[in-house]
Amino acid sequence: MSLVIKIRNITRDFPLGSETVKVLKGIDLDIERGEYVALMGPSGSGKSTLMNLLGCLDTPTSGSYELNGKDVSSMSDDELAEIRNKEIGFVFQTFNLLPRTTALENVALPMIYAGASKAARTERAKEVLTNVGLADRMDHKPNQLSGGQRQRVAVGRALVNRPSIILADEPTGNLDSKTSVEIMNLFNEIHKAGNTVILVTHEEDIADNAHRIIRLRDGKVESDTRKEVITEQL
Numbered sequence: 330m331s332l333v334i335k336i337r338n339i340t341r342d343f344p345l346g347s348e349t350v351k352v353l354k355g356i357d358l359d360i361e362r363g364e365y366v367a368l369m370g371p372s373g374s375g376k377s378t379l380m381n382l383l384g385c386l387d388t389p390t391s392g393s394y395e396l397n398g399k400d401v402s403s404m405s406d407d408e409l410a411e412i413r414n415k416e417i418g419f420v421f422q423t424f425n426l427l428p429r430t431t432a433l434e435n436v437a438l439p440m441i442y443a444g445a446s447k448a449a450r451t452e453r454a455k456e457v458l459t460n461v462g463l464a465d466r467m468d469h470k471p472n473q474l475s476g477g478q479r480q481r482v483a484v485g486r487a488l489v490n491r492p493s494i495i496l497a498d499e500p501t502g503n504l505d506s507k508t509s510v511e512i513m514n515l516f517n518e519i520h521k522a523g524n525t526v527i528l529v530t531h532e533e534d535i536a537d538n539a540h541r542i543i544r545l546r547d548g549k550v551e552s553d554t555r556k557e558v559i560t561e562q563l
């Protein structure tokens with residue numbers, strides 16, 4: 330097993346007027362390649378703040394973060410942007426697709442930043458859209474797609490550059506229960522294909538899809554539980 334994420338004693342403070350709000354209060358975390366982790370905890374416990382750090386959208390106030398053995402905790406904004414594009418796939422509750430571009434163009438977008446040719450982008454985006462079940466929707470724009478289909482496009486965009494980790498913040502938060510199950514089945518497939526997945530959810534049945542559940546409370550890890558792997562007896 331190899332460590333994708335190694336976090337040691339991370340804190341994150343935010344200035345608020347003349348005060349300082351301590352949001353993350355010393356977090357240690359190791360995540361191995363191929364793990365499937367659900368991040369839970371009450372509102373305000375620091376889940377999004379931690380996800381922003383994991384996704385290199387933010388840097389810690391103190392402590393260290395190594396992503397694939399590289400210390401990202403003190404990188405410049407340009408270096409972080411490059412790491413984000415190469416190593417991180419984001420999926421958001423609100424899909425965050427470009428409204429006037431097709432599913433194919435939305436999925437191909439991160440490859441433009443990565444410098445891929447148009448032919449390579451189109452080929453890979455078609456492959457990814459097929460894998461997420463949208464082979465017949467490639468030329469549709471977001472407003473021509475259902476919520477579940479939009480989230481599939483967003484998942485495709487997250488996967489297109491073959492990132493080291495997929496970070497999903499409440500990916501089923503805007504979906505009905507039937508569509509949520511379909512999207513979770515897609516995440517389960519993505520995990521089975523070898524991806525490292527970390528998702529934030531408030532719902533226990535969504536978190537049950539993961540193999541490990543980390544619960545935050547008041548900026549600290551309250552519990553970190555791995556499911557026992559049940560191997561079939563022959």
Ligand SMILES: Nc1ncnc2c1ncn2[C@@H]1O[C@H](COP(=O)(O)OP(=O)(O)OP(=O)(O)O)[C@@H](O)[C@H]1O
Pocket residue numbers: 343344345350352370371372373374375376377378379
């Ligand atoms: N930029 C900021 N400036 C000041 N306070 C912040 C900032 N970002 C987050 N906070 C505070 O940090 C705390 C944790 O926020 P965070 O969004 O990480 O929690 P969360 O667990 O994701 O909550 P939710 O489940 O409601 O999304 C909150 O009290 C929030 O007000």
